[in-house]
Amino acid sequence: MTTWRDYGPPELPAPLAAALEAFAEHGYHGTTVREIAARAGLSVPGLYHHYPSKQSLLQGLSELTMSELLDRSAAALAEAGDDPLARFEALVESLLRFHMYRREQAFVGSTEIRSMDGDYRAVYVGHRDAQQRLVDEAVDAGVAAGVFTTPYPKDAARALTTMCVGVSTWYRPDGPLGPDELIARNLAFARELVGYTPPA
Template identity: 35%
Template sequence: MFSAALDAFSTNGFNGASMREIATRAGTSLSNLYNYVPAKADLLAHVLKRANDDLLAALRAALETAGDPASDRLRAVVSAYVLWSARQQTAGVVAISEFRYLEGSLREAVVEARDRTQQLFTDIVESGVASGEFHTPYPHEAARNIVLLCAALANWYHADGRRTPEQIADEQAHLALAMVQSPLE
């Protein structure tokens, strides 16, 4: 049901996708779909939260294998985000383009999930600044822009492009380290 909703939101946008279409894509009845979610906005919120949770799990897994220096940790999470975006491009595009339709507690739940992802990057950059490894005078802004750099990949990446996801991940990690003014780059 949730992958059907993701596909419908990707194809037709939030406003263009109907609950009937989502039910059809999911191979269920409209009434059965309403047994699981009260409204289309709830489906969108669930899809976006689920995508962010999946992304956050990938980032945390990357951190487990990264070295102790902040530059190693930043390179690991940027690479993991880029690879996730290449593999989960539809979710990334929907997260960027359809989030604006959420309101109230549904929006707050997705913002809270996104904030956890952002905080992971902010913590790495702040620790790099505190240790003297990074020299940016703008750690919060740098962390925010690094996340935006990674998220934007979903809008421009093409699987048949001239660079592999791994090459792009390496390039984006290099750019992220430049943003935090890492002398290692």
Template identity: 40%
Template sequence: MRGSTDPLSTAPSSAVYPTDDPAAADLITAAVQTMAAKGYHGTSVRDIAGSAGVAVGSLYNYFGSKHGLLALILNRGMDNLVENTEDALLQAGTDPVERLRAIVGVHVGRHTRSPLESLLGNSELRSLEPDARAVIVTKRDVQQRMFERVIADGVARGVFHTAHPRETALFVISACTAVATWFRPDGALPAAEVTARYQDVALDAVGYRRP
């Protein structure tokens, strides 16, 4: 993104794809930065274009509207999260403990690496029009069901001992998502340690009895 001296603001957003036109990539990164700071409704098209260093009309050319840009950011975030979680499950094998560690690792990792995108996903879903919001909610449900299946399988196999697997899955995924609200790269705990601790907390929550 041009016109900024802040290293954090010049880093491309995780919602940017390698195939994006450079101007579109600048607009996506600028939108994440400005919407995270001002909120969707407090951010104007002119704010985004000015931060990106492009003409206002460029946003409409690439995304149709400010709403279209927000929808793209949220959709790409969920697509990335679901795809990475599915991949982690495929690589984790059949052990419920390793499967839970894997998906918690992906979910926490996403929210430590992309806190602004995660903030938008949590706070601005309400700003989407009903049809666009329904798409994101469906993708969130897919992610939630992966947690539910892993925990339910662990209970069925006698590895986890929670009496409420569905509610425990919701608790775990909500806790992992909330990492984005407090984690800072320059904070006391590095991302890897945060992830490891949340993996342990998740195993405690499902009633795993360590040997």
């Protein structure tokens, strides 16, 4: 990762790349270990040497996804400095970019939380909550500074995250909106959600 805005193909080990492809197409329960092994160019025993179960593949993929999301959010906030509006906009932009460029990973994480073992589900929810706290804190800081006027900062922060995550379900690289135009539009929506009015 050169900067938090830069994206290339996901850097995933072959078994996880194969699992991602299969889970995105057929869902966790509709995918067999044999299919993942074939996509990865491995035998089933060869796959099990790296990942002992289908569940471990889902968990490994989810960990890498959430680690990258949180790392990019932290980098965006660090670059933005102390200004509440700059921090808010950087965080929203980072979330939007992630859910455009890592849409399959984000989609699998969102839809397959139901398929995660109980112990790991709690870990995954902890990662998700950590990301939400960053959004909550950015909105709260804007309200405290008098930059945002929403009377419902917690609800606005949740709505913002939902909007950004939702991009992974409909964005297409060959669609009518390019990444920068999509970000500009959604940043406008985000400012309205938190009650930002530009200085006269």
